[in-house]
Structures are given as structure tokens and as C-alpha cells.
Amino acid sequence: MLKKLTYLIGISLFSYILISCNKEENPQGKWLTGSKQEQINKIEDHFRGFGVAMMEIGYRYQELYWAIKDENWGYADHQLHEIEEGFELALEKRPERAKSAHHFKTITLPEMDKLVDAKDTTNFEQVFANMTNACNSCHAMEEMPFITVKTPLKRLSPVRN
Numbered sequence: 001m002l003k004k005l006t007y008l009i010g011i012s013l014f015s016y017i018l019i020s021c022n023k024e025e026n027p028q029g030k031w032l033t034g035s036k037q038e039q040i041n042k043i044e045d046h047f048r049g050f051g052v053a054m055m056e057i058g059y060r061y062q063e064l065y066w067a068i069k070d071e072n073w074g075y076a077d078h079q080l081h082e083i084e085e086g087f088e089l090a091l092e093k094r095p096e097r098a099k100s101a102h103h104f105k106t107i108t109l110p111e112m113d114k115l116v117d118a119k120d121t122t123n124f125e126q127v128f129a130n131m132t133n134a135c136n137s138c139h140a141m142e143e144m145p146f147i148t149v150k151t152p153l154k155r156l157s158p159v160r161n
């Protein structure tokens, strides 16, 4: 009897080990696994932080430049609003950067907004240079002076008049 029981326990243990070894972490190729909290943490990581938001802002900064050059005011307005929203969301992720972004938010963006609203081509070079300086001074304040943006030279996107 005892022998039979030991035999049964042995078989069960062996099967359990076999099954555990064969079980993949995510059998259907799904990566959002684990507890609810672990899943939320994973989603947060995949949304990334400031860097990806800045890649988007870098792109929109260039598009804004060409939109104004083209006097495509609707597109300029669109890009400016996307930049504003991109900043809001990026600062929600990294509120510790809000202090360095203060000038950009309170002076630079409203100045550009005013220019686009007024369809002002006369002051464009100056206002765009102010924006570029504000981008770079924030990079310096955030100890990334090596990220220097300059007036775009070439169009990247196919959007043009």
C-alpha cells in the first residue's frame, strides 16, 4: 500500500515538473502578462518617457517651420497645438522637468501662437529663432547640452503646398 502511494506521489511530482518546464511564459505570444499592477507597469514602460515625446516634438518643430514658410497657416496651427499637447503629456510623465520648461510654456509657445494667429511672416525668423533658443536652453538646464536643435535645412515630410 505504502509502496503504491509512494509510486503515485512520485509519478505526480514527475508530471508536475515536466508540465512546469514545458509551460511557456506567454504561450500565445502575448506580452501583457502578470498581475494587473505588473501589466500597468509594463504599459507605462512601453509608453516611454521624455525621449520619445521629444522625438515627436523635434519632428513637429520642423513641420512648423516649413508650414510657416509655406504660409500654410492651418498646418502651422495644427503643429503648434500638437507641440503644446505633446509637452503637456510629457510633463505629466516627468513633472520634475516642469521648472526647466517654464519659459518655453509661458513665453515661447504663446509668442509662436500669436505669430501664427496673426499670419505674421515678417517676424517669423526672429520668433522661430527664439523658439530654437528656448528648446536648447531647456536641454542645457536638463544637462543635455549636446542636444542642440537648429533651424531646419531640409523638409522631412511630404506635406507641402
Ligand code: HEC
Residues within 6 Å of the ligand: 049, 050, 051, 052, 054, 055, 057, 058, 061, 097, 098, 100, 101, 104, 131, 132, 134, 135, 136, 138, 139, 142, 144, 147, 149
Ligand atoms: C523640459 C525642457 C525641454 C524643452 C522646452 C525642450 N526639450 Fe527637447 N529634450 C529635453 C530632454 C530632457 C531631452 C532628453 C530626453 C530623454 O531622453 O530623457 C530632450 C531631447 C530632445 C531631442 C532628442 C530626442 C531623442 O532622444 O532622439 C530632440 C530632437 C528634442 N529634445 C527637440 C526639442 C525641440 C525641437 C524643442 C523645442 C521646440 C525642445 N526639444 C524643447 C527637454 C526639453
